[in-house]
Structures are given as structure tokens and as C-alpha cells.
Amino acid sequence: MSEQTLSTPWSRSLGLRVPVVNAPMGGAAGGRLAAAVRAAGGLGMIGMGSAGSVTALRRELAVAGTPDGIGLVDWVAARETGLLEAAIAAGPRIISVSFGTDFSWVPQVRAAGILAVTQVYDAPGAHRAQDAGIDVLVARGSEGGGHGADRLALLPLLDAVLDIATVPVLAAGGIGSGRTLAAVLAAGAAGAWLGTCLAAAEESLLSESARLAMLAADAGSTTVTTAFDEALELPWPSIYPARVLRNEFTDPWSGLDELPDSERLRAAIAADDPRLAPVDAGQGVGLVTHIEPAAAVVDRLCGDAAELLRTHRE
Ligand SMILES: Cc1cc2nc3c(=O)[nH]c(=O)nc-3n(C[C@H](O)[C@H](O)[C@H](O)COP(=O)(O)O)c2cc1C
Structure with a gap:
């Protein structure tokens, strides 16, 4: 039931049961998480972070089979010869490259029939990405986990980006409950790009x-x-x-x-000692209260969001 209530033109165009994507989190979103999110009806991504390499990508691809999506970091893709090409050759439906201003990868990805995706933080950035041929924008609010510009919180950012967007916009940053998922879908987002709430899922690579x-x-x-x-x-x-x-x-x-x-x-x-070592997490981390399968997280968020949207219409 939540599937019908939540689906968007974008999620239907990709045949997703629910309009959620797991963020391509380096060190967390490996092949197991991507496969679990796909099985739960969302779009499952493999993330290559700072330590991304062709070898690491092949290792995760061996676990996931053909993933729905692969996400790269701009400066890592520039440094690791063959990484973008290996991602394209894997045949995902979307490829994201974030954290850069060079969009020369976009035509290469689109020529392979793959949707080009990037994260943006304000309206000028969204304009630049659209002008470069990006197919899907991810509006990433400053409450989000991991790297990103510390500029606008998600709701003002969504307002600014949805006003000018000519392509689907996914919302990212602090979405970790049915409430927050319902809010961004009601605001007009094509889907949610979920990081922190899935980072500690059972299938994550996180230590x-x-x-x-x-x-x-x-x-x-x-x-x-x-x-x-x-x-x-x-x-x-x-x-x-x-x-x-x-x-x-x-x-x-x-x-x-x-x-x-x-x-x-x-x-x-x-030594995996988080007293000193970095642990990427957004402000939604307070909602992460136990370790559970990714499907349980996706089902709960989507079920609760659908219920909220239904009851608010009554
Ligand atoms: C543990 C972790 C690792 C991340 N690694 C990456 C990454 O390698 N590439 C990337 O594009 N974004 C990465 N991100 C950021 C996500 O793409 C996204 O912007 C963010 O998770 C959304 O906010 P949320 O964490 O509140 O859901 C990471 C986020 C987390 C929590």
C-alpha cells in the first residue's frame, strides 16, 4: 500500500517499488547494502569514497552483481585511472560523481545510457549541474552525514532547487523517519537519498x-x-x-x-577506535537506535511516511 502512496514519476520510471536510494557511502555502502536496498524495493548504490579504487569496486560488484547505482568522489575518480570506466562498464542505472566542479564525466556516462547524478548545495550549483547535462540532482542539506558543503539546511535548499529544477530532485540530509520522508515527498522531491539511517544497517561495511x-x-x-x-x-x-x-x-x-x-x-x-577516528554521520543519527537489516529501515520509513501522508489527506 505504501508503494502506491509514495511512488513518484521518477521512481515509477525506474520501476522502483519505493522512492528511496541508499547514498553511495564510502566504507559503508558496499555490494551487500546495495543488494539489500534493491531487494527492499529501493535503488541500491555502491559507494567508492576516499579509498575508492578499481579493485575495491570489483570486490563490491562481485557481491552485488549489477548494482542499480555506483557513486564516486570527484577527486578520487580523477586520481584512480579507469575507475569511472569500470563503473560505466558495470552497467548500473545511475552513476553519481560528487564534490567537484568538473562535469566532463557527464557525456561519457549518458552516452552509455546511464543517468548522471550529482549532489548540489544551492541554486547556483543546481543550475551549473543542469547546464552540464546532469539527469538527476541530489539536494543535500547541511544536516547530512559525510562530506558536503555546509551551506543550507534541507528544507530551504529544497525550496531553492525545486524552484529552478528541470530534472528530478532527490532530497538528502537528515531523512531517517517516516516524518522526514513524508515531508520531502510532499514538498515535491522525486525521492530520498538516505545515508546515516542506513550506515549502521546489518549489511553495511561499517566497523x-x-x-x-x-x-x-x-x-x-x-x-x-x-x-x-x-x-x-x-x-x-x-x-x-x-x-x-x-x-x-x-x-x-x-x-x-x-x-x-x-x-x-x-x-x-x-584500530577502529571512534574516540579519535572519524565516523561520518548526520543529524539524523539520533534515530539510529539499533542494528537491523536495511529492509527493516526502508519498510519502516516508507510505511510510516505513507500512513502520515494518507491520514493528513483525510
Ligand atoms: C558514512 C557515510 C559515508 C558517506 N560517504 C559518501 C561518499 O563516499 N560519497 C558520496 O557521494 N557521499 C557520501 N556520503 C554522503 C551522502 O551521499 C549523503 O549526502 C548523506 O548521507 C545524506 O545525509 P544523511 O546522512 O543525513 O542521510 C556519506 C555519508 C555517510 C553517512
């Missing part, structure tokens, strides 16, 4: 300790920072900081005598 840190967090536990990228010397453009769980590395008042150096940070990452 056990990072999951536990997410379960212990509440909506106020995150912050936006470039500190990790600077310490790790990752070439993220500074306009794309990351929303992460606050920890001893992000909080200067956390009681440490001195700021941890990058060597200690690398050791904490190797």
Missing part, C-alpha cells in the same frame, strides 16, 4: 565500533569539520567539510592535554 558509536549518539552529537582531512592530508576541497560524530579529535575541550597528531589519528583509524 562494529563505528556502529556502536552511532547507536550511542543523539541528534546533537555531530559537528562539521575539515580537521580529519587536513590531518590525513586528503585532497578534499575545503568547501566540502564532513559532518561526523564529535569525538576527542574534533572537540578541543575534550580533556586531552594536547591535540592528537596525525600519527595517533592513523593508529586510531587502524
Whole structure:
């Protein structure tokens, strides 16, 4: 029943049962999560983050078969020869490349019959992406987890982007309940691009300790920072900081005598210690209260959203 209530022209055009997409989260959205979200009726994506490579993509493809979607990071795709080509050759229905201003990948993706997708943070960015031939915009609000411009919260962003969009717009940032899903669909989004609420799902690649840190967090536990990228010397453009769980590395008042150096940070990452290591998470993290299969998350969000939209119409 929720399928009929929630479906949008865009989700119907792709034959999705429900208008939700799992965000291509590096280190979380591997082949297992993509396959689980697809089985739940949404669009399942594999994410290649900072550590993306052709080898890593092939490993996840071996798990997922042909995924619905593959997401790349602009500077990683530029550095890893053959990564974009390997993504195209895998034959997904959508490919996203985010966090860059170079749209030269768009014609290549579209020529293969694949929808070109990117995340935007304001109306000028949406205009630029549309002019470059992007097929689907993801309006990513600043409450979202992981990297992204810290500019507009999702609702004002959706207003700005939906006003000028000539292509479908997916909403991202802080969507982790039936309420928030219903809100963005009622506002006119073609679907929801879900990160944090699926990052700790059973099928995610996330480490056990990072999951536990997410379960212990509440909506106020995150912050936006470039500190990790600077310490790790990752070439993220500074306009794309990351929303992460606050920890001893992000909080200067956390009681440490001195700021941890990058060597200690690398050791904490190797040891999966979220007291220092980064855990990407958005403000919706407070809604992540236990570890469950991705299908349970998708079913709950969609069932609750459909119920809300139905009862509000009565
Ligand atoms: C753990 C995690 C990893 C992420 N990694 C990526 C990534 O590799 N590529 C990307 O385009 N977006 C990445 N994102 C951002 C998502 O695409 C999306 O903008 C965000 O998750 C939406 O907000 P939400 O987390 O509140 O749902 C990541 C998000 C999270 C939570």
C-alpha cells in the first residue's frame, strides 16, 4: 500500500517499488547494502569514497552483481585511472560523481545510457549541474552525514532547487523517519537519498565500533569539520567539510592535554577506535537506535511516511 502512496514519476520510471536510494557511502555502502536496498524495493548504490579504487569496486560488484547505482568522489575518480570506466562498464542505472566542479564525466556516462547524478548545495550549483547535462540532482542539506558543503539546511535548499529544477530532485540530509520522508515527498522531491539511517544497517561495511558509536549518539552529537582531512592530508576541497560524530579529535575541550597528531589519528583509524577516528554521520543519527537489516529501515520509513501522508489527506 505504501508503494502506491509514495511512488513518484521518477521512481515509477525506474520501476522502483519505493522512492528511496541508499547514498553511495564510502566504507559503508558496499555490494551487500546495495543488494539489500534493491531487494527492499529501493535503488541500491555502491559507494567508492576516499579509498575508492578499481579493485575495491570489483570486490563490491562481485557481491552485488549489477548494482542499480555506483557513486564516486570527484577527486578520487580523477586520481584512480579507469575507475569511472569500470563503473560505466558495470552497467548500473545511475552513476553519481560528487564534490567537484568538473562535469566532463557527464557525456561519457549518458552516452552509455546511464543517468548522471550529482549532489548540489544551492541554486547556483543546481543550475551549473543542469547546464552540464546532469539527469538527476541530489539536494543535500547541511544536516547530512559525510562530506558536503555546509551551506543550507534541507528544507530551504529544497525550496531553492525545486524552484529552478528541470530534472528530478532527490532530497538528502537528515531523512531517517517516516516524518522526514513524508515531508520531502510532499514538498515535491522525486525521492530520498538516505545515508546515516542506513550506515549502521546489518549489511553495511561499517566497523562494529563505528556502529556502536552511532547507536550511542543523539541528534546533537555531530559537528562539521575539515580537521580529519587536513590531518590525513586528503585532497578534499575545503568547501566540502564532513559532518561526523564529535569525538576527542574534533572537540578541543575534550580533556586531552594536547591535540592528537596525525600519527595517533592513523593508529586510531587502524584500530577502529571512534574516540579519535572519524565516523561520518548526520543529524539524523539520533534515530539510529539499533542494528537491523536495511529492509527493516526502508519498510519502516516508507510505511510510516505513507500512513502520515494518507491520514493528513483525510
Ligand atoms: C558514512 C557515510 C559515508 C558517506 N560517504 C559518501 C561518499 O563516499 N560519497 C558520496 O557521494 N557521499 C557520501 N556520503 C554522503 C551522502 O551521499 C549523503 O549526502 C548523506 O548521507 C545524506 O545525509 P544523511 O546522512 O543525513 O542521510 C556519506 C555519508 C555517510 C553517512
